[in-house]
Amino acid sequence: xxxxxxxxxxxxxxxxxxxxxxxxxxxxxxxxxxxxxxxxxxxxxxxxxxxxxxxxxxxxxxxxxxxxxxxxxxxxxxxxxxxxxxxxxxxxxxxxxxxxxxxxxxxxxxxxxxxxxxxxxxxxxxxxxxxxxxxxxxxxxxxxxxxxxxxxxxxxxxxxxx
Numbered sequence: 001x002x003x004x005x006x007x008x009x010x011x012x013x014x015x016x017x018x019x020x021x022x023x024x025x026x027x028x029x030x031x032x033x034x035x036x037x038x039x040x041x042x043x044x045x046x047x048x049x050x051x052x053x054x055x056x057x058x059x060x061x062x063x064x065x066x067x068x069x070x071x072x073x074x075x076x077x078x079x080x081x082x083x084x085x086x087x088x089x090x091x092x093x094x095x096x097x098x099x100x101x102x103x104x105x106x107x108x109x110x111x112x113x114x115x116x117x118x119x120x121x122x123x124x125x126x127x128x129x130x131x132x133x134x135x136x137x138x139x140x141x142x143x144x145x146x147x148x149x150x151x152x153x154x155x156x157x158x159x160x161x162x
Contacts, residue, residue: 010069013080015050018137019073026140027053031082034107035090037061038136042144050078059143061090062126068133092129093122093157100160119159127155 010016016028016036025046028038041047041056068074092105094114103114104121105128131139135151142149 010076011079013082014076015053015078015080016069017046017048017075017077018140019075020137020141020144024141024144026137026144027056028136029054029058029080029082029086031061031086031090032107034063035061036064037086038140040143042140046077048077050080054080058086060126060139062136063128063130064136065130065132068136071133073137074133091125092127093117093125094128095157100158102157102160119157122157125157127157129155 010030012030012032014030016030018026018028020026020042023044025043026038027041027047028036031037037058038060039053039056040059041053047053069076089106094103094105095101102117102119102122104117104125105112105114107113131151139149139151
């Protein structure tokens with residue numbers, strides 16, 4: 001008989017524990033329907049105190065594939081009301097693969113907005129790309145190990161040539 005995985009529906013404020021292997025955990029929070037924030041917190045044992053988890057700073061905010069929340073490694077461990085900082089609009093960048101033109105991208109309700117931008121304006125933003133759960137896990141492990149992450153390097157903006 002086929003084993004079916006129960007769908008885990010996420011909602012704003014869900015706090016996520018992520019098994020990073022090697023007996024360590026990372027943590028995140030669902031910010032809205034399209035972005036998840038990840039905390040600068042790694043523990044050796046599963047931490048269930050959401051107030052402790054959410055007292056840490058956010059490392060990065062990215063869109064994550066829905067399959068992450070169905071993974072055996074990702075667990076919803078609680079829910080909090082988002083504070084004003086976590087409710088802030090999240091800005092990303094997009095870049096044309098041919099002419100390297102750059103835009104700042106954000107969502108306003110259900111509408112995506114692109115505003116032309118310069119490399120300098122976007123160099124510290126995340127690329128508008130949906131992350132696989134395994135790539136988020138790699139990024140967290142790399143951060144906690146103090147090594148550069150290959151996915152982050154690949155997704156950096158390229159200076160436009162005029």
